[in-house]
Amino acid sequence: MNNISAYSASGPKARVAPCTIERRPTGPTDIQIAIEHCGVCHTDIHFVNNDWGMTNYPVVPGHEIVGRVTEVGHEVKNFKAGDLAAIGCLVDSCGVCNNCEKGLEQYCLNGFTATYNSASADPGGFTYGGYSTSVVAKESFVLRVPNSLSGPGIAPLLCAGITTYSPLKNWEIGPGQKVGVIGLGGLGHMGIKFSHALGAHTTMITTSEEKGNDARLLGADDVVLSSDPAALAKENGSFDFLLNTIPVNHDLTPYLELLKTNGTMCVVGAVEPLSQVNAAQLIFGRRSLAGSLIGGIAETQEMLDFCGEKNILSEVEVIRMDEINEAYKRMEKSQVKYRFVIDLASLN
Ligand SMILES: NC(=O)c1ccc[n+]([C@@H]2O[C@H](COP(=O)([O-])OP(=O)(O)OC[C@H]3O[C@@H](n4cnc5c(N)ncnc54)[C@H](OP(=O)(O)O)[C@@H]3O)[C@@H](O)[C@H]2O)c1
Ligand SMILES: [Zn+2]
């Protein structure tokens, strides 16, 4: 067993603080990675706060992991020591259900193993995430990083990237369509980049006038202020697809009104009951309200390869591990451009 340095939260009111955790030894099909960067997802805050009532403490968050392979098991075929490798939100699934067979491990009918906070045979009984110096995972859940990509902007692709890429691909977004991305945070800024790269007319829908100006630099064709109801209403009936990244319960009414007949709003942000849904808005206009969870392993690799071809990276602010609690406070105020990434060298 390997004891390593990590950061964990011991309860919903606790700050994320230094600790030591144990990692399993590298098994025959495992890869051990020395973590260089880990992105900070809003989901990490939800888990630390137990917002969704499913946190097992102590929780070591972090599911946007990039680092160097330090050891491979003797059955590992596609990685060797020194390779740049990545781990996203999943580290295992049953592998045999209908969804796993289709590469939809995130919808595993027997329950996937998340990178942190999932019951596991690992030391401690639960998986521990990337706020740590190293990680051990099965080869089949480890991603290759294209050679053309480098630096801290890779890490957020592993969650913010795939969570926005997957629905845009599923709903076949491309030229001739009008897409709105709601909320300019970690997910939202990747949604803008992917929607633009796929050739759709892309509109940023944000509460922040100041961030709205940045959205054009990220690839938005136009920006609408959601804090201005009249400006929002001018866009009613004009969108084919909306990607909603707002992290909390909110009134869907003004957003559903933006959809064309047959349009779809995909919610990826608020993983909780949504109180304001008027079915009349769906019925009159055959509109759809949908959801989407991260992406499967093959699709995550496809997304990384797409980023490699198009030179797409996340816009990041690099922090030290001991700056994590301040980073959470700023994220809760929507004050990050556009993803914090922890430099794990600061934990060694
Ligand atoms: N479905 C999945 O698989 C999946 C995967 C990863 C994360 N998530 C969830 O997605 C959500 C977003 O994550 P993130 O990391 O992108 O968060 P984030 O970086 O904090 O960004 C969220 C953005 O939403 C907007 N926003 C925040 N509160 C709002 C409110 N009350 N009303 C309207 N807009 C608001 C803000 O954008 P503006 O300033 O532009 O308005 C903010 O920057 C989280 O709940 C996370 O748990 C889901
Ligand atoms: Zn995430």
Ligand SMILES: [Zn+2]
């Ligand atoms: Zn399965």
